Amino acid sequence: MNSMSMASAPKRFRIIPTEQGSTLRNVLMRRVKLDRKQAAAVIQAGGVYVNRLRVRLPQVLVAHGERITVYLEALDAKPLDPERVRFVHRGEDFVVLDKPAGxxxxxxxxxxxxxxxxxxxHQLESEGLERPYVGVVHRLDxxxxGLVLFTIRDVANKSLHKQFRDHEIRRGYRVRVTGEPPAQLRCDAPLIKLRSGGVKVGSPGDGRSKPATTHFRHVARVDGEAGPEHLLDVEIExxxxxxxxxxxxxxxxxIVGDRRYGADGEGEAGSDHSRLCLHARSLEFEHPLTGAPQSFTCELPDWAQEPAVYR
Structure with missing residues (x-):
């Protein structure tokens, strides 16, 4: 099965009249040549779409003309080790997790x-909750x-999403960069979101451009294999x-290890860091129900530690 699951392009086809009313699992068995177990597994892993909707129930019935998309890579996906789900805060309405890189x-x-x-x-299910609710408030590459905020009751969603939309949630980051940055930096370059998933710097007059403001503060100089690198603390508006x-x-x-925006789009040549050196270190917002101030921090990874001379 590995040869098929490594395929880079998804399998796509439409339901024909004779397949009307068949289960999605049975259709995959016939059209993608999977056995019963594999067909169920790729659906349950979230690798199958009916039209544009991800479907995770193998027994769903299909209709003539529906477009099926199958990502066989889902068969190779491994669940995240529960030990890597690191709670910084566990409340009744929301949780804050320390996300591992990658x-x-x-x-x-x-x-x-x-x-x-x-x-x-899965963690909430193991605690006895049936069909637990998990809402993503903001994302991290x-x-x-570093820190990521999730709601675990839909009653908290509206308040936290409004705070995020209104830029009332304060987030602090640490990054490691190349070059010789000054003590303070501010960037107001507007950004255009690309269909490829990234962004590019736009011009203020471009209707596609969205305003963006980032503040950088120099923390320390560190030694990299290819020369000096620098730690910066970052806040975004x-x-x-x-x-x-x-x-x-x-x-x-x-940023060191940035293969999208780094030198020539291939990261920093010679750097001793293969990972993206960006860490979400602090998070501040109001409690979604009580309005009380909430503040959370997490440990810095080794690459982000200040040399002893700066401490």
Whole structure:
């Protein structure tokens, strides 16, 4: 099965009249040549779409003309180890988790398995909750690490999403960059979201551009294999996709390990860090029900630690 599950392109087809009323699982068995267990597994892993809707129930009935998309990579997806679901705060209305680097916050196009939100659902189920609710308040790049806020009761959703939309949730980050940044930096370059999933710097007159403001503060100089690198603390006034990464690169100080916005789009050659050196270190907001101030921090990874001389 590995040869098929490694396929880069999804399988796509339409339901024909003779398949009307068949189960999705049986259709996959015939059309994609999967056995019964594999067909059920790829559906349950979130690798199958009916039209544009992800369907995770193998017994769903299909209708003539529906478009089926199958991502066989879902068969190789591994659940996140429960030990990697690190709680910084566990309340009745929301939780704050310390996301490991390399783990997606929520489902990716190919699968739901392995995401932090999926692992949180399983954790809540293990505590005895039936069909637990998990809402993603904000996202953090898959390569980054640090604090992520989830609601676990839908009553908390409206308040927290409003705070996020109104830029009332304060988030602090630490990054490691190349170049020689000054003590303070501010970037107001507007950003345009691309269909590819990234962003590019736009111009104020471009209707596609969205305002974005990022503040950088120099923390310490550190030694990298290819030369000096620098730690910066970062705060954002807006929450655009890849905002910190795009702004850092735009200013001439790309984040170490950034393979999208780094040098030549291939990260920093010679760097001793293969991961994206971006960590969400602090989070401040109002409690969604009581309005009481909430403040959370988490430990810095090794790459983000200040040398002893700066402490």
């Amino acid at each position: 783990v997606p916050v929520s489902a990716v196009r190919e699968t739901c398995v392995g995401s932090l939100s999926e692992a949180l659902i 898959q390569g980054a690490s 807006t929450g655009r996709t890849h905002q910190i990464r795009a702004h850092a690169a735009h200013l001439g100080f790309p």
